[in-house]
Amino acid sequence: MNIKIILKKYLVFIIGLYFLAAGIVLIIHSTLGTTPISSVNYVLSLNSPLSLGTCTFIVNVLLILGQFWLIRGIQSRQDRISILLQIPFSFLFSAFIDFNMAITEGLQPSNYIMSIGLLLIGCVVQSIGVVLEIKPQVAMMSAEGFVNYASRRYNKEFGKFKVVFDFTLVTIAILLSLIFTRRIEGVREGSLIAACITGYIVSFLNNKIMTRKMLSRVTSILK
Known part of the structure; x- marks a missing residue:
């Protein structure tokens, strides 16, 4: 594959990460909770001197280590590179x-x-980030990677395991919040709303708005 095409794919992926981060921050500022994927990170940041970004990185590293544990005995060179x-x-x-x-x-x-x-x-901003993240097909973030390798390890459907994974994260966030403050922080009705509608927004954007044809036109500007 042409090196310029590869660089464009990674650029789109990185832009997607920025939108994803911006969307999460906006949801947090709504004061109605946060997304399931960032719930544990947010509770940890509220109850420690660490920033939300630092807590996010720590949790992501734990998920990366978890992926190496999941692929034990069945790992390939491509798996190791993908996780690293x-x-x-x-x-x-x-x-x-x-x-x-x-x-x-x-x-x-x-x-x-x-x-x-x-x-x-x-x-909406978070959904744009998700679409830009998955379109180039160059890498996965740790949460998606963990679900991917877990579903492969235990021969379960990705979507169903993702629901279990998100529910587990929210449960851990609630328990941590109760341990730290004896009340629930970071998980509210907004968490449920975000969990319910984000998938539909992603699907709409992916199929109707941010198609590969449209993204190809946008990236052609970078020539």
Whole structure:
């Protein structure tokens, strides 16, 4: 494959990571909770001196280690490379989260309607990030990688295992919150709304708006 095409694919992937991070930050600022995938990271950041980005990177590293454990005995060179690639991208993603948290520090909705609006905007921005992340097919983030190798290890459908994985993360976040503060933080109705509608938004964008043809036209500008 042409080196320029490869670089464009990685550029699209990195832009997707930025949108994904921005979407998560907007959802957090809605004050209605956070996404299942960032729930544990957010609770840890609320109850420690560590930033959300740092907690995200730590959790991602744990998921990366978990992937190496899942592929024991069945690993290939391609599997190892795919998992190791997640480390620099996890670092970059975490940096994007802290950057977006910094530039949106003063963003506080003044009422519930504005909170819902900010939540929905965050879901759309996050969905754009997901589409840009999956379209190039160059790498996976640690959460998706963990679900992928777990479903392969235990011969389960990816989608069903993803639901179990998300539910487990939310449960851990709630338990950690109760341990730290004796009340639930970071998981609210917004978490449920985000979990329910993000998949539909991703599907719509992927099939109707952000098609491969459209992305090819956009990336052609980079020539």
